[in-house]
Amino acid sequence: MFFFLIVIFSLNIKAQQLVLPGDNPDPSVVKIGDTYWASATTSNWLPAYPLLKSKDLVNWKMEGSIFNKLPEWADYYFWAPEVTYDKGRVYVYYTAHKKNGNLCVAVASADKPEGPYRDHGPLICQEVGSIDAFPMRDENGKLHIIWKEDGNSVGKPTPIWISEMNEERTALISEKKELFRNEQPWEANLVEGVSMIKHGDYFYAFYAAAGCCGPGCTYVSGVARSKSLFGPWEKYDKNPLLVSTEKWKCPGHGTPVEMGGKFYFLYHAYDAKSGAFAGRQGLLQEFVFTSDGWIQFMDTASDKSAIVPLSISDEFKGRSLSELWQWSVFQNLDYKLTKGNLELSALPVVSGSYIGQKTYTADYTADAVVSVARSTAESGIAAIGDDNNIVTMSVAGDTLRVSVIKRGNAAFMMEKTVKTKDKLHLRMQVKNGKDITFLYSTTGKDFKVFNDESIDATFLPPWDRAIRAGLTSKGDAYKTAVFESFSLKSIGE
Structure with missing residues (x-):
């Protein structure tokens, strides 16, 4: 279960x-x-x-x-x-x-x-x-x-x-x-x-x-x-x-x-x-x-x-993904759940591979814990429109990166060096459905803001569907991103 x-x-x-x-x-x-x-x-x-x-x-x-x-x-x-x-x-x-x-x-x-x-x-x-x-x-x-x-x-x-x-x-x-x-x-x-x-x-x-x-x-x-x-x-x-x-x-x-x-x-x-x-x-x-x-x-x-x-939390303790997760019809989902971790196989495409969950309100917070020590792929948390429109904060080794992909092209990218030996806590705060601020922490406390100016994600939703909040894994197909948990907290309207 x-x-x-x-x-x-x-x-x-x-x-x-x-x-x-x-x-x-x-x-x-x-x-x-x-x-x-x-x-x-x-x-x-x-x-x-x-x-x-x-x-x-x-x-x-x-x-x-x-x-x-x-x-x-x-x-x-x-x-x-x-x-x-x-x-x-x-x-x-x-x-x-x-x-x-x-x-x-x-x-x-x-x-x-x-x-x-x-x-x-x-x-x-x-x-x-x-x-x-x-x-x-x-x-x-x-x-x-x-x-x-x-x-x-x-x-x-x-x-x-x-x-x-x-x-x-x-x-x-x-x-x-x-x-x-x-x-x-x-x-x-x-x-x-x-x-x-x-x-x-x-x-x-x-x-x-x-x-x-x-x-x-x-x-x-x-x-x-x-x-x-x-x-x-x-x-x-x-x-x-x-x-x-x-x-x-x-x-x-x-x-x-x-x-x-x-x-x-x-x-x-x-x-x-x-x-x-x-x-x-x-x-x-x-x-x-x-x-x-x-x-x-x-x-x-x-x-x-x-x-x-109002609050959804997944600690990946089962044998298969929760029914709340969704993925792209254009991607072959490849993952494993082992010892309370999600191992999400990477894809060498602009979005990486990804899974997402529905959002319910205009204001919400999504959190993910990445096992940096076990991950070989660039591992991230994201607001997902589709394969060509995605806003993500990801970590690869000591590099923490925020990327804005619009119509399949990199529209914005910023990097920081963050020293961590074990895990990194990633947080995505969304207001008004579109204004995104990323934060991070090496301990799960005292989160630091990555982007002082919020990212405008007005462009994200495809015409016939909504944004998902989710996880990404980018790199060669043999690499994996390892996540210890994911949570989504909605702010009631």
Whole structure:
């Protein structure tokens, strides 16, 4: 068993209730038996698609991931998993980038929600890309798949398509038909992330529109309805129904679900303070069906509490890494855990090899203890955007170095000589999600500031994901960085 400690704090949340803290875009949820199962986009982080379970839609426990290694056909951009359950089997419809191709919709399945999952490969691969799949049975019980053609990626409209699918989920068996597209001013350049629910006489389609991601996001969400799955679809004249608030920005792309006779929508939004640095976080909001057959989101206060990790500590005492760690889809992770130490194999690339953990607030501190005596690689603590954008403080022998890598190039570097025979304590303090100060200590006390002026890491988050705090190992592949511990302490907002 690995060892890690999580201390939590609770927040009373109104209406838009935080339930999946940290970077959890495009959340999906389904009820299987008496338990709810959820997943979310991981993009270019592995393992792909977390599996989380809950009894109340608020308190979630991670139960592994759908893919611990890449499916053979895909290479990156693991987006929008839709977890579904039908006739005793679990299916996950997901989006990924096809090798030497574009974005495709694919499916994997399992006998039980915790897996293991068998990948069945891509179902739909249109020239400009196919994303955001959702399965739905029509009024006659026939199985269909709904998805978005990614026209906005080439400056075109974004039709939402439907096609009948065989029961094995291995092929489409009818011509595609368009349900609707972006045509109203509030929808701007796209509609996407369609999910559906059947209630009374109507099918209801929840969908997102406009710009999903980053500091300039404009995402909003609306609903359309139809008495037939094939339409005609009528968009609500009160759209958009979910818009930015003072606390949560750019809400969208989720899944409706029922619990105890009430209906809820699990979706994502950016926290107004931590923004893109902590990523799109999972929110829950109740909705009702109105007397005139539409959707209304409720603004009533909730008596439930969100669970936000305040302190996470890993002393590497197990046989495998904690499930909280992630790594790049472009790197082959190579590590060992021995006698309470992590031995992370190096890579001779600009970022080195790295592992990271989600951050949850705009202000946080990460600490690592490096066994300098046992390390042969340059060993560091870092704020990680991706393989080409990283800010790190690392130690190699007596040399302590701060490096800023931007778009794959060294933008800044500063070195100091620090005499230590055994270990070195590295600390990274982050404020406002982007202002980074590094400190170090040979004893674990009396930390010294390395950079008097904070480093501006505004450039770090990729457009579709958030910063990770983590560890790096740089050098020839046969070298290793040895870490005795890692901790992450968030400052509540």
